Amino acid sequence: MQTASACDSASGQKTQSVGLELLDVTCRFGDVAALKDVSFTAKPAEFMSIIGPSGCGKSTLLRSIAGLERIDDGGIHVGGKDVHALRPSEREVAFVFQSYALYPHMTCRQNIAAPLVMTELSALGRTPLLHRLSPKARHTRARIASRVDKIADQLQIGPMLDRRPGQLSGGQRQRVALGRALIREPKLFLLDEPLANLDAALRNTTRAELHALQRRVGATTLFVTHDQAEAMAISDRIVVMFDGQVRQIGTPDDLYRNPADIDVARFLSQPWLNCIHMDTAAHHLEAGPGRPTARVRGLPLREQTGVVAFRAEHASVHPESDRAEPALRVTVDRAEHAGSDANLFVTLQGSDTQLVVRIPSSDIPRWPGGTPANLRIDTEAAWIFPVPEQTADTDRDAMKVA
Amino acid sequence: MSAPPDAPTVLADSRDVQPEQRSTGGVLAFPAIFLLVTLLFVPSSGVLIMSLTDYQFGMSGFAYVGLDNYRAMLSDARFLNSLTNTLRYVGTVAPISILLGLGLAILIEAQGALRGLYRAVFFLPVTATLVAMATAWEVLLHPSFGLVNTALAGLGFDKQRFLTDPDIALWSLAAIGVWKMVGYNTLLFIAGMSQIPHDLYEAASIDGAERGWRRFTLVTWPLLGPVTLFVITITLIRAFSEFETVAVLTNGGPNGATDMMLYTLYEEAFRFFNIGLAAAISVAFLGFVAALSILKVRLFDRTARYV
Known part of the structure; x- marks a missing residue:
């Protein structure tokens, strides 16, 4: 009482x-x-x-x-x-x-x-x-x-x-x-x-x-x-x-x-967390003459195992001709309008890995479906994670890791 | 429990219904209306009309006699005796079988492994044919070699003439009535209890009503309200309509001690062919059942809204 x-x-x-x-x-x-x-x-x-x-x-x-x-x-x-x-x-x-x-x-x-x-x-x-x-x-x-x-x-x-x-x-x-x-x-x-x-x-x-x-x-x-x-x-x-x-x-x-x-x-990423297998990422980022060793947070990718993971807001998309920085070669699928921002869904070339990039919604017309593009990762905001065990934890586990 | 709808369902306004929909509705409702009219309204109106005439079986004509049959009914000693017996029977069987049903339902639901067995055991009398069961009771209650009297004698009590002692016979029938009805009531209460959302019990346990009387008064009993109302009505009607045990076990005897309304009605109509009086009793019976049903619907509408 x-x-x-x-x-x-x-x-x-x-x-x-x-x-x-x-x-x-x-x-x-x-x-x-x-x-x-x-x-x-x-x-x-x-x-x-x-x-x-x-x-x-x-x-x-x-x-x-x-x-x-x-x-x-x-x-x-x-x-x-x-x-x-x-x-x-x-x-x-x-x-x-x-x-x-x-x-x-x-x-x-x-x-x-x-x-x-x-x-x-x-x-x-x-x-x-x-x-x-x-x-x-x-x-x-x-x-x-x-x-x-x-x-x-x-x-x-x-x-x-x-x-x-x-x-x-x-x-x-x-x-x-x-x-x-x-x-x-x-x-x-x-x-x-x-x-x-x-x-x-x-x-x-x-x-x-x-x-x-x-x-x-x-x-x-x-x-x-x-x-x-x-x-x-x-x-x-x-x-x-x-x-x-x-x-x-x-x-x-x-x-x-x-x-x-x-x-x-993954749980804290919208719409999802992008994951690319280490070797695939290194292959893409180091392709081209005179490219330096690809690194995430200072760690050379070739020496790591696992996946490179990054959020949609930690990547940017650039025209195919713009090769100033190391980038992943992707093809645009579609864009989803989300107010001031938009989510641009792309496929990594040479695989069926789906990735998503945050762009200003005013840029949607620049990226019609089928457009080839270069996707740059903010390598200071990306992470290297060990390959996840397949568990039934989340829906997003269904997402393939290339 | 998912989100309860915030707005009550709005029924389509009848003015919005198209004429062709109206006629389709009429066609679809016709079989039910036809059966209702031929099986319910026509016979009841017939009985109502007969109760105002001096019609007898086999007679070619009949005359309007006004309320004579009702006057005869109310001054008929046999009818008054059978009405008193019926009310005593209902007044005994209904409360006992309802409270016992509720108690059993609570005990059975609190029981773990044997729940199914208990449910079946108490529900069996409901499924059995009562005429056959009444015969079994007759054997059990036999004055000299019945099992009950053997047991009484074994325990040192006097043997009783359960069905032939005028002071006991009605209560013997009442006991059989309780035995017959308690399973049905138990089942209804169990069904009602299974409808109570589990999180209400959890909220109650956090609010300080974890078990026992507090929990019963805070959650179980109020939420059983609509079921209880239904159980009360159906039990009253069923007890009021008691016929089989009277007809099989006592024939209304000894000396009218177990004469009840439906049995009187049956005898007046088909033994003495006193059709006018029987019709008047029918109308009185119908009036009672109808009043109970109307009361239930009224109360049900008011209390059941929150479920």
Whole structure:
């Protein structure tokens, strides 16, 4: 039960936030390990996203922290306290479901109040009409009502409080779900793809509001999403998961500039990560009289094994006649308009490797399909990765490596 | 659960329907309308008209007698006795079989490996032919060598004349009625419980209603509302229409102690050929069932909207 002082603190004030520490968390479903030795630490008040392809275990991880899944090994510490033996309601965490999971038979007011009603009122206090018999229950109910009003003000859902979830739009339901999470004044916010069911326009505004709300409330937040752009936009740090394991943890900038491996780089590339086999790249880049040894980040390609990988924005396309710099010889396939930029899709000559280059959209007319061209790589922004093992991690694995 | 639709489905306005669509619709609806009219509306109107006449089987003509049949019905001692018995039977069987069905459904769903077995065991009486089952009950409840009395005697109790003691007979039939209906109700409740989204239970466990009474009152019971309403209505109607056990086991006896509405109706119509009175009883019965159905539809519309 919450103490009176905790209840009286205004919901706008920052709650005392705590860190989260995961130590070798392992979770198995039968023979399948959904989580393998997951360890990381979230600092107090930090906004951390967990991203990864579907089935990578990110939701399982969040559910384990909430206590909705039993972990087989490892430890979860919220604010330095081991929560292993605690029930979900005792962990002082709030969970926002992708489906919102609002109680359909209750008004929004009742939905938001539910966590307090369930933990602070006795069975008598929860009974309609009969609760009037107990002065204590009356007092508690009044306090809960005023907290609901405060939360509703904060989320601007006051006018909808007496409606049922079925009468609200997706965005409004999402706010009610947030309200139900906020009213507990939790130490830890767990958000499981809370924006996935909103339409694109609403998602962008809601994500900004969510970020502002988190800053205002100051609760440590774990945010699960499969949308890397969403994670990059609002996170302090991002945890990238593949196959139930943490691959990399870092700030959005870290992940973008220094991906730990090819999977992470692929996951954070739009529309995809270009990969060319080392020998093919060297062959192309060194073709022509007097070309120097081809290097990526100073390393001679001939002495490396694996693939050369680079993003669409780290390459440029030039007319076939322009041979001033080492380049890959490609043929233009098509262009996709994306506002100020465009993605130009090309095929590496002499193979069926598809590559993509970011160009200004005003240049689209210069590159009709079938045009031969030279593709230059920014060799200081490209990476050399070992040849990836064929796993079922991502759709993009289907992309061939020449 | 995927994204719930934000806007309710808008039905096409009938003014937008083209004339040829209208006639196609008429053709498609004709078989159903024809069957409804010939099998339901014509016979019920016939009964309604007969209840206002002095028609007897075999007579060539009949005369309009107004509400005489209804007056006769309400002053008929046998009818009043059978109505009282029916209400006592319904008042016993319906609550017990509904609450027991709900309890069993919760227990069976909480059970792991044997879930399928329990479902089958409790549903069997629903699938069995009741006339045959009634005969089996007759053997079980036989005053001298029935299994139940043997057991009672073995435990040191007096033997009972379950079907011939006027104080017990109705409750014996009620027990068989519960046995017959509880499986169906259990199955309906199980079906209703399987429709409750799992994430609501997860939300409940985070909100502090992880198990037991809190969880039941926060999620299970409210979300079973529409199913419960359906179960209540169907059980009331089925209990009200009890006929087979009366006809097979007691013939309304001893001394009218188990006489029930449908059995009275049957005897008045086909044993005493008192068609006018039988028709009046039919109309009263129809009125009761119709009232229940209308009430259910009204309530269902109001409570079921959120599911």
